[in-house]
Amino acid sequence: MTKQSDQAIFLELKQGSGTAFKNVYQSNRDAFINYSKKFGLDKQEVLDVYQDAYIAFYENIKTGKLSELKCSITTYITSIGKYMIMDRLRKQKKMVNSEFALEKVGENAFEITDFDITPNQPSERQLQMQRQFEKLGEKCRQILIWFYYNKMSIKEIMAQGDYNSENVVKSQKSRCLKGLKTALLVK
């Protein structure tokens, strides 16, 4: 069950509204900090988890993995955050109170495992790639972000980037990838 206003905010986030991004962050922050007190993490750690949870929530909207709200925005963020806290506590080998562990994550309206939420540690090769990617020109960076991050089709990229045809988009993308490959070899 979601409120009408949550649906409107969800659409704004999907469209990339900076104001909505900031408002949702601010409006859920204090409640999350309060809620997390029971897990015994310090405030900085809680803020770190909250930010990671918020980013995971936002990214799943942007990539289309979360295409419609099945419960409120607050519930999504809190559930992801709770999952991340449990994960941290387990990694720190801290005891996880059975009461917390038995609590349901979310309201059964969505499966936490459907989300991309556990970041993998990047390999050295991926870190090198990231450095080279950041050195690319704006046009190349943008087309690769649209394709690999926003999962936009060639047609959508054509419209968004004002390209003349799908073939132009494909060749541009291909050139950018070649540029990256060469930069890595030179390195």
Add this chain to the structure above:
Amino acid sequence: MNKDDLLHKYFLNELNTEEKIELETLLINDADFKAQFDFENDVQHAVKNTEKSNLKKKLLDFENEIKNQEKKNTFNWKRLAMAASVLLLIGFGGYNYYTSTPDYLFNTYYQIPDYTTAMGNNNSCETDWNLPKTAYENANYQKAIDLYNSSKTCDNYPDFVDYYLAQSYLAVDNTSQAIIHYKKLIDKNSTRYIDQARWYLGLCYLKEGQKENALDVFRELQVNPNTPNYKKPQLKKIVSTLE
């Protein structure tokens, strides 16, 4: 299918079952294809990590804004502390002044409780109280308020409704509504919640800057608790500070 198209569909999460098998076969049998697949996977990681870092930077900016705002508030405290230092000259300690401010005390002692009530058969309204309970457990306090209010379909609803309603109101900074529900529990002499209601009512008064009312409630709880020793050390400290 053309190998480029196959990779393309893979990265857009659009492969069907047959295409997935085709991709897996190529990954085993075609070294060039595997190299290109690994390369593009690394590109995807690089793009994702860069975007994630950018988002994290934005959030850190938001946090800095919040900290700056808090500093401004601290500035007000500094001014108050300056006033307090004047009082110091006439006999008050500046530190004592600061640590006895209602805001300071509220922030020190307030913590929202977990949901711990077993609902059992205490269900006079024949309502599914699990819905607001779940909202409360998920820290969705506004939703909990809406659900508790809409679920109170009879007058003799269980005491935990007022208790968690009050907690939810306090969590969303609606202190005046929280006060109403804590008072209801006290007026009803709710065996299960009267101590908690007094404790949080006192905290509400602190939040509202009403020191005297807070002191009255805390004293009453200290002298006449329903559960012996309820919050005894905290009450001792808070009462002596307020006095």
